[in-house]
Amino acid sequence: MLAALAAGGALPLDTLSGDPGRLLVIFLGLVSASILPTISLILSSMTASGRSVHALNELQLELTAAMDALFLLFGLVGVAVITLLALTIPTPPFFAEIPFLAAGLQRSGQALVAAASTLIVMRSGQIPGILRRSLNIRHKIAVEEARRKTNEAAPEQGAVKAAFPTHPEFGKAVDLADLQERDPH
Numbered sequence: 556m557l558a559a560l561a562a563g564g565a566l567p568l569d570t571l572s573g574d575p576g577r578l579l580v581i582f583l584g585l586v587s588a589s590i591l592p593t594i595s596l597i598l599s600s601m602t603a604s605g606r607s608v609h610a611l612n613e614l615q616l617e618l619t620a621a622m623d624a625l626f627l628l629f630g631l632v633g634v635a636v637i638t639l640l641a642l643t644i645p646t647p648p649f650f651a652e653i654p655f656l657a658a659g660l661q662r663s664g665q666a667l668v669a670a671a672s673t674l675i676v677m678r679s680g681q682i683p684g685i686l687r688r689s690l691n692i693r694h695k696i697a698v699e700e701a702r703r704k705t706n707e708a709a710p711e712q713g714a715v716k717a718a719f720p721t722h723p724e725f726g727k728a729v730d731l732a733d734l735q736e737r738d739p740h
Contacts, residue, residue, distance in 0.1 A: 568661050569661070570665060571639060571664075571665050571668055572642055576639055576642070579635070579668070579672060580636065580639060582672075583632045583636055583672070586628060587628075587633075590625050590626075590628060590632075593621075593625055593682075597618050597621055597625075598618075598622075600614075600618065600689070607696070610695060610696045613692050614689060614692045614693065617688050617689040617692060618689055621682065621689060624678060624681055624682055627678060628675055631671045631678070632671075632675060634667065634671045635668050635671040635672055638664050638668045638671070639664075639668055641664055642664045646660060
């Protein structure tokens, strides 16, 4: 993070005012465009049907962590875009008269953009892990629900025995000599 601040401050003046700044705005726009739909998907996945209280609490923690991370990214995108916008505005003449102030403001802005962009890239890597953990929790919940439904739909043991009755003489011990005397038909 400090390295990003230092690197952004060390960039030549007006570096982010040209094409690199435009590319950065496109990247930040794509990041922010993906955040809100992801949040709405996260919110819609929190339903109570067939879920245990423990699993719901686990899922809620993971989804809250995912939303917090996404809102942090959204805020960082806002900071970077506003700072890029501020970098395009010329320094007012009364500030330009103060030695090193105009250059210092521009370097500070570039450092802030570099730091925010670095944080966005670093924190973006955490989102898939959070979503994978949420998916694992949802998988456990789905398995529990499927087992519960299977157990509820399974017939009672007595009903199974009634559906497949055994012959009254099943398992009866018979003398071999009696079988040989008996009529085969």
